[in-house]
Amino acid sequence: MADGVPRLDRKLEIMAVLERMEAVTGSATKLPLTKRAVINPRDLQDLVAQLRNVLPSDINEALQIIRYRDTLVSQAQAEAARIRAEAEQSSLQRVSEAKVVKDAQAAAETVKREAEQDRQDILAEAEKQAAAKVEGADSYATEVLARLEQELSALLTTARRGIDSLKEGRVLDETGPRD
Numbered sequence: 001m002a003d004g005v006p007r008l009d010r011k012l013e014i015m016a017v018l019e020r021m022e023a024v025t026g027s028a029t030k031l032p033l034t035k036r037a038v039i040n041p042r043d044l045q046d047l048v049a050q051l052r053n054v055l056p057s058d059i060n061e062a063l064q065i066i067r068y069r070d071t072l073v074s075q076a077q078a079e080a081a082r083i084r085a086e087a088e089q090s091s092l093q094r095v096s097e098a099k100v101v102k103d104a105q106a107a108a109e110t111v112k113r114e115a116e117q118d119r120q121d122i123l124a125e126a127e128k129q130a131a132a133k134v135e136g137a138d139s140y141a142t143e144v145l146a147r148l149e150q151e152l153s154a155l156l157t158t159a160r161r162g163i164d165s166l167k168e169g170r171v172l173d174e175t176g177p178r179d
Contacts, residue, residue, distance in 0.1 A: 018151050079118075
């Protein structure tokens with residue numbers, strides 16, 4: 001995956017859909033003597049559907065990052081287990097050889113400590129990388145969803161005003177003008 005290019009493409013797609021939403025609201029039929037306008041609900045529904053088609057890729061990317069983090073942690077744990085097994089095997093071989101038992105035990109402890117330190121270092125680095133990636137994905141997803149929420153809220157407000165205006169127009173038609 002090229003650095004940032006797919007994310008930029010998705011952002012551009014989202015922005016294009018939002019611009020079309022603005023165009024639909026901007027070109028809506030204005031109601032006479034009011035600040036209200038009528039929007040074709042089908043146009044708005046089509047744009048919302050397009051927006052939904054763009055957003056799942058961001059959510060899927062966040063899930064892939066989480067899976068990648070889990071893979072890194074699993075690999076680090078497997079590597080730590082392998083290092084520990086090697087250390088224990090090394091320790092057993094040294095004891096079984098004709099060396100002094102005391103020297104073999106000391107060497108085995110050193111290898112175990114180093115293996116444990118390596119395991120802790122690998123796990124810490126994997127968790128640090130995974131946390132950074134998840135934080136970045138969460139931040140991006142939150143940003144995109146917050147913008148979407150704002151746009152949808154504005155569109156919903158516009159639609160409600162249009163409905164209210166239409167309802168007010170019917171009341172005027174039935175009862176005559178109000179003062």
